[in-house]
Amino acid sequence: MAKKELPGVVRNPRHLRKATINDVAALAGVSVGTVSNVINGRGNVSEPRRKKVREAIATLSFTGSLLAKGMRAQRYPVVGLCVPNSTSSNFVTMTDILEEHATGANFELVQIITRHDQQREHDRIERLIASRASGVLLLPTLLAEPVLELLHSSQMPTVIINRFVADEERFDQVLVDHRSAFVAATRQLLEWGHTRIIVATQFPNFSVVRQNIAGINEAIADSGADVSSTIMKCGTNQEEFNRMLAVELRDASRKTVLIASSSLLSAWSIEAFRDLGLRCPEDISLLAAEEPHWAMAAWPSLSCIQQPTRELGRIAWDLLSRRMAGGNDAAVTIRCDARVNFRGSVSRST
Incomplete structure (x- = not known):
């Protein structure tokens, strides 16, 4: 669910400010695009919706001048x-x-x-x-x-x-809200006994990846547990990725989860596990930061952060x-x- 509502309608704008197309849309219970289509005579807008828009325009004394200036006349x-x-x-x-x-x-x-x-x-x-x-x-x-x-x-x-x-x-x-998602995911991973987290990413400085990492670190700090976390920066070469992952996984003393920051890295991870003779999830767990269309077709089925x-x-x-x-x-x-x-x-x- 979205955490912030869109601006609401001003029911009696004449005493406050001029009505806007947003006010018309809110009062009519339709989208701004629908209001625009009605005013400009475009689109497949049903007659009941057209009537609601026209009534809202009349109620709010909306002149359409703002619309005429802001729409695509030019x-x-x-x-x-x-x-x-x-x-x-x-x-x-x-x-x-x-x-x-x-x-x-x-x-x-x-x-x-x-x-x-x-x-x-x-x-x-x-x-x-x-x-x-x-x-x-x-x-x-x-x-x-x-x-x-x-x-x-x-x-x-x-x-x-x-x-x-x-x-x-x-x-x-x-x-x-990537950070909150990774706080929740990491807390659950820790409850299930994972004590090592590897984040594989091609772009560690991107804001989304930084939020993911911040959420992981927050959950680890809150737990007070002895948890190791590593950022594995990998390039665009799959062979290089396989070599880097093999090095990271030499230490098998901790229960490990690999977090793949993209669908591509998720696919590479599955192939690397096979090449390294690792069983998922018995030897290593895998969590994807996004949900690819093939997530349920993978075996085992892929754990994911599903974005709205x-x-x-x-x-x-x-x-x-x-x-x-x-x-x-x-x-x-x-x-x-x-x-x-x-x-x-x-x-x-x-």
């Missing part, structure tokens, strides 16, 4: 989705969900792959701005400030998704719709809860 119905890669299960699912929302609102969703390259990200965003796109959904690279400044200076409606940018107050952010991708996509699109419609409310940060799914790949014996 822009094309295109939204850019900027992500670091297309291999993450979460990114694939997120793209599908946002594509559904975009299509429903008569937008084209254009995916941009940055490959964690700050310059590539900046160049692609510049092209989106030059092509007069309507908005951007951004999962930024590690050094986000230059591209965020570019988006802000161009007045491009933007929502940051699933990667927290500290001290950023210009743009809405929709995130997963559908909820994340819905909220991100709603926030972006508000911004594209001219909404100028204060930026919000919304955190969604993840779910820990323990399955066969984690040993439960103490």
Whole structure:
């Protein structure tokens, strides 16, 4: 569930401020995108919903001037989705969900792959701005400030998704509460007798990975137990990963869990266990920081942190719709809860 509600409706705005499209949407009980479609005569909006929107407009004395200024009179119905890669299960699912929302609102969703390259990200965003796109959904690279400044200076409606940018107050952010998920997961792992935790990651400085590690460390500190934790930074080469893991697992004196920070590393881990002659979970447990589509097909079934991708996509699109419609409310940060799914790949014996 999201931990922060979206701004509410002002029931009698004439005594407080001018009504906004957000107020119309809230009073009518529909999305901002639906209000926009009704005003602009677009989209497949049912007659009952059209009636509710028109009634809300009349009740709130909404003139539509803000909408006319903020919508796409000078822009094309295109939204850019900027992500670091297309291999993450979460990114694939997120793209599908946002594509559904975009299509429903008569937008084209254009995916941009940055490959964690700050310059590539900046160049692609510049092209989106030059092509007069309507908005951007951004999962930024590690050094986000230059591209965020570019988006802000161009007045491009933007929502940051699933990667927290500290001290950023210009743009809405929709995130997963990774830290809380890993606090809960680690506490359970410790209860089941795990005394060594290895975190395998290709990008240890990413905010999501830092939150994961912070949650692990918090749970270890709270337990007061003698628990060893290691960050195994691995590159993009699977053979190198296998060698590094073999070195880490030479000490078999502790009950160990390997936490793989991506779907790719989860797959590599399973192959490495096989090559090293290790049984999962008898010899080593495995927990994935995201849930790949093949998690239940693996044997044993893969334990995962399941991110609320559908909820994340819905909220991100709603926030972006508000911004594209001219909404100028204060930026919000919304955190969604993840779910820990323990399955066969984690040993439960103490």
